[in-house]
Amino acid sequence: MKFHSAVPASLIAASILFTGCANKDDASNATGSVNESTSSADNKPTATKTVTTDQTVSIDFTSAIDQYRNFVIEQCDIFVKETEKFTNAVKEGKLEEAKALYAPTRMYYERIEPIAEALGDLDPNIDARVNDVEEANWRGFHRIEKSLWEDGTTDGQEEYADQLLKDAQLLRAKVETVEIDAAMMVTGAVELLNEISSSKVTGEEELYSHTDLYDFVANVEGASKIYEILKPALATKDADLEKQIGERFTALLKELEPFKEGKGYISYEQLKEEEVRTLSQNLDALAEPLSNMGTILGV
Amino acid sequence: MMEPSESNNQPESILKKKINRRELLRIASVGGIGLMLGGAGIGGILSTRTKVKSEEASISNIDRIPFHGKHQAGIVTPAQNFICCAAFDITTSDIGEVRKLFQVWTEATLTMTQGSLIGSNNNQNLPPSDTGEAAGLSPSRSTITFGVGPSFFDSRFGLQSKRPANFQDLPSFRGDQLQPQWCGGDLMVQVCADDMQVAFHAIRNLTRLARGKAVLRWTQDGFQRTTQADPSAGTPRNLLGFKDGTGNPDVSDPDLMNQVVWAQNTDGATWMTGGSYMVVRRVRMLIEVWDRSSLKDQEATFGRYRDSGAPMGAQQEFDPVDVHATTPEGNLQIPANSHVALSHGDGTLKLLRRSYSYSSGIDSTRGQLDAGLLFISFQRDLYKQFVPIQQKLAAGDKLNEYISNIGSAVFACFPGIEQGRYIGDSLF
Numbered sequence: 001m002k003f004h005s006a007v008p009a010s011l012i013a014a015s016i017l018f019t020g021c022a023n024k025d026d027a028s029n030a031t032g033s034v035n036e037s038t039s040s041a042d043n044k045p046t047a048t049k050t051v052t053t054d055q056t057v058s059i060d061f062t063s064a065i066d067q068y069r070n071f072v073i074e075q076c077d078i079f080v081k082e083t084e085k086f087t088n089a090v091k092e093g094k095l096e097e098a099k100a101l102y103a104p105t106r107m108y109y110e111r112i113e114p115i116a117e118a119l120g121d122l123d124p125n126i127d128a129r130v131n132d133v134e135e136a137n138w139r140g141f142h143r144i145e146k147s148l149w150e151d152g153t154t155d156g157q158e159e160y161a162d163q164l165l166k167d168a169q170l171l172r173a174k175v176e177t178v179e180i181d182a183a184m185m186v187t188g189a190v191e192l193l194n195e196i197s198s199s200k201v202t203g204e205e206e207l208y209s210h211t212d213l214y215d216f217v218a219n220v221e222g223a224s225k226i227y228e229i230l231k232p233a234l235a236t237k238d239a240d241l242e243k244q245i246g247e248r249f250t251a252l253l254k255e256l257e258p259f260k261e262g263k264g265y266i267s268y269e270q271l272k273e274e275e276v277r278t279l280s281q282n283l284d285a286l287a288e289p290l291s292n293m294g295t296i297l298g299v
Numbered sequence: 300m301m302e303p304s305e306s307n308n309q310p311e312s313i314l315k316k317k318i319n320r321r322e323l324l325r326i327a328s329v330g331g332i333g334l335m336l337g338g339a340g341i342g343g344i345l346s347t348r349t350k351v352k353s354e355e356a357s358i359s360n361i362d363r364i365p366f367h368g369k370h371q372a373g374i375v376t377p378a379q380n381f382i383c384c385a386a387f388d389i390t391t392s393d394i395g396e397v398r399k400l401f402q403v404w405t406e407a408t409l410t411m412t413q414g415s416l417i418g419s420n421n422n423q424n425l426p427p428s429d430t431g432e433a434a435g436l437s438p439s440r441s442t443i444t445f446g447v448g449p450s451f452f453d454s455r456f457g458l459q460s461k462r463p464a465n466f467q468d469l470p471s472f473r474g475d476q477l478q479p480q481w482c483g484g485d486l487m488v489q490v491c492a493d494d495m496q497v498a499f500h501a502i503r504n505l506t507r508l509a510r511g512k513a514v515l516r517w518t519q520d521g522f523q524r525t526t527q528a529d530p531s532a533g534t535p536r537n538l539l540g541f542k543d544g545t546g547n548p549d550v551s552d553p554d555l556m557n558q559v560v561w562a563q564n565t566d567g568a569t570w571m572t573g574g575s576y577m578v579v580r581r582v583r584m585l586i587e588v589w590d591r592s593s594l595k596d597q598e599a600t601f602g603r604y605r606d607s608g609a610p611m612g613a614q615q616e617f618d619p620v621d622v623h624a625t626t627p628e629g630n631l632q633i634p635a636n637s638h639v640a641l642s643h644g645d646g647t648l649k650l651l652r653r654s655y656s657y658s659s660g661i662d663s664t665r666g667q668l669d670a671g672l673l674f675i676s677f678q679r680d681l682y683k684q685f686v687p688i689q690q691k692l693a694a695g696d697k698l699n700e701y702i703s704n705i706g707s708a709v710f711a712c713f714p715g716i717e718q719g720r721y722i723g724d725s726l727f
Contacts, residue, residue: 186424284510285510286511289510292425
């Protein structure tokens with residue numbers, strides 16, 4: 001996850017030397033620039049790139065990292081509070097209340113999922129799905145989800161509820177120790193969208209409750225937060241890319257609008273096949289330029 | 300565009316030979332320079348296109364089909380071993396974005412058909428621009444051909460007036476069992492190559508470059524026998540075991556191609572001059588049923604002998620089709636309802652077929668192989684050439700018992716692209 005960006009000076013020198021001569025031909029490419037494309041570096045003479053990164057290589061991410069850490073801690077705080085409400089409902093046998101609290105509670109976790117994943121076993125303990133771990137070790141939200149929706153009962157879930165609350169509290173304690181850097185934020189944003197692509201779009205995440213849209217939206221919000229924080233740096237580095245990412249976040253959120261219901265979202269089962277596909281395609285359209293946000297990190 | 304004269308590569312002096320990517324890597328990895336270049340250096344060199352003009356043929360040009368020319372490559376180009384065909388729906392409503400996409404696609408196509416990587420691939424903080432699975436592979440005679448569907452000329456982009464008069468969705472033919480997921484498309488990309496990995500790589504990268512502007516509507520891969528399996532490059536056989544394409548017009552005859560394949564200045568839409576209209580039909584073959592038919596029936600269905608490919612009553616594959624020839628008993632040699640008799644007719648209607656076989660897993664309804672023909676034809680005018688032939692076939696072809704037309708699309712394939720221009724720019 002962590003990336004060290006020490007580039008030997010000899011290498012930069014070599015790249016200027018070689019790309020300088022390699023790009024002599026580029027002037028004759030009159031077919032228009034590829035810079036608007038996803039591969040935003042396609043036609044830029046690499047030599048120029050090296051020069052610009054020399055100028056901007058010292059983007060100061062201190063404030064961005066602080067902002068993000070504050071966001072993570074804030075989400076984590078609320079996550080613990082809400083998890084307590086949820087697990088209390090489970091332990092008190094309040095089935096309907098537990099079901100109502102389940103998905104909104106998870107959103108605080110889903111927004112900061114990459115951070116949780118950086119903390120060893122916490123993610124599987126909190127968020128493992130039915131076949132992610134050995135049956136004997138399966139615990140957390142989805143274990144309880146199965147009981148609430150599939151068996152229609154809170155019976156036998158007390159221990160899982162207690163464990164879940166402890167794990168949430170542990171996450172909150174440990175989150176302060178995570179070393180966040182700009183590279184982690186950049187990859188984290190893409191990871192959040194990849195999470196949606198790989199498990200939420202298909203409805204595998206919330207197998208019993210079908211509350212996948214809550215996770216979907218929370219992942220998008222988590223990625224959007226990182227983008228908002230890094231936006232000024234990105235605007236100085238590649239304004240077109242910054243604009244494109246912004247537009248595509250807007251497009252995706254607009255696509256999610258019709259599925260709102262009250263304070264939450266409709267069941268994922270209600271989505272038509274082509275609605276799911278359109279969501280997935282909008283997600284890909286956003287994730288592609290977002291994955292180029294690393295351009296702010298210098299070479 | 301590969302002119303026939305260019306297809307015979309003259310052995311060239313080794314000194315003239317262009318340095319290709321693999322050689323560059325080999326040279327670069329000798330001694331310390333390889334390490335020195337390990338970062339941005341090589342990327343800089345590789346992402347720059349070596350401009351190969353068709354006239355400066357080099358040894359490696361056997362594998363490289365020029366992109367620039369009067370016509371798009373991949374139409375009268377001898378069919379390569381594999382195809383990856385994809386139709387896209389445009390998701391942007393901004394014509395400027397579409398033009399940008401065409402520019403980006405042109406750029407990437409030039410690079411990939413040279414056998415080079417697109418974009419920059421060495422920034423540790425970024426995903427590589429090129430997906431990389433064709434790195435170090437030869438261009439494998441890859442061609443990438445672009446077209447637009449009739450829906451491209453609806454009200455979205457204000458191009459209604461540019462739609463050629465005879466360019467619209469095909470009428471429905473008797474017996475069609477079209478499934479919407481295999482039909483239509485705003486854009487079409489046909490990649491053909493002698494290597495499947497090279498072909499897939501191209502479709503994958505073009506799809507990636509289109510993100511946010513266009514999405515996949517359908518894709519279909521296809522194959523035919525490879526040059527390795529048939530060095531004599533005889534007429535390929537379809538999955539029914541019969542030679543397919545025997546009656547094709549001679550692609551090395553430019554006048555004939557102007558009559559049959561290429562849209563002419565006088566045809567109405569001047570932006571299409573030098574382009575061609577494409578039909579793509581996904582023809583599911585009921586191969587299990589076919590495999591239970593007697594050889595006699597099979598041959599009567601096609602009107603050709605299975606083994607030689609000769610028209611019934613004739614000896615050789617390329618003997619002329621005589622639909623009036625009779626047996627000593629006075630019966631027609633070639634049954635009137637056979638595929639050859641109907642499609643040949645009086646011999647005046649021609650089109651250029653460039654089909655591939657496909658196999659796409661199992662048809663879950665029947666539990667049988669979902670396999671058949673990705674029928675592709677190029678013609679100057681859909682309604683004067685393809686439509687009348689297909690109407691005759693749909694009405695009476697004995698082959699209809701064994702096939703089912705499940706996909707259908709038509710595209711206007713742009714004229715060729717000159718240096719410095721981009722696909723479709725004659726349209727804007």
